[in-house]
Amino acid sequence: MSLLKDVTTAEFEAEVLASNIPVLIDFHAVWCGPCKASVPALEDAAREFxxxxxxxxxxIDQEPTIAERYNVQGVPTFIVIKDGEAxxxxxxxxxxxxxxxVLEPFAEGGQ
Structure with a gap:
């Protein structure tokens, strides 16, 4: 089972903005080569943290509203959300x- 959860617009508030721990959002697209190439590093980091x-x-193609909200212009783009803020x-x-x-300062209550 992957620790990388696909999130929809309907789930975004509960899964990301209301999370009691920091959240790394991976904005990606199925047609994006660098997005696919980043997956092993993301999975390793997800296990570590x-x-x-x-x-x-x-x-971004399935959930354009979220991408627009964060002004995502290209993929992959990664945004860390803590306490509901980027x-x-x-x-x-x-x-x-x-x-x-990038993530170590946010782990275990950092920053």
Whole structure:
């Protein structure tokens, strides 16, 4: 079972904005090569930060309202939400090391 949960517009409020832990949103599309290439790093990070940071995926073609809300212009785009607010944003192919360096400050009550 993947720790990367697909989230719809209907679930977004409860799964992301009301989360009691930080959430990393992976804005992606099925046609996006770098999005697919980022999945192994995301899955590794999701296992490492399990219980400290939630990981969700938003398909920009299926859920354009969420992508528009966060002004996502390209994929992959990653946004960290903490206490309902966007606190970090980065785009492009992501490595395991990049994810760890961005997410560690948010784990275990950081920041």
């Amino acid at each position: 399990e219980g400290e940071i939630a990981f969700v995926k938003v398909d 606190v970090e944003r980065f785009s492009g192919l992501v490595s395991r090391g990049k994810l760890a360096s």
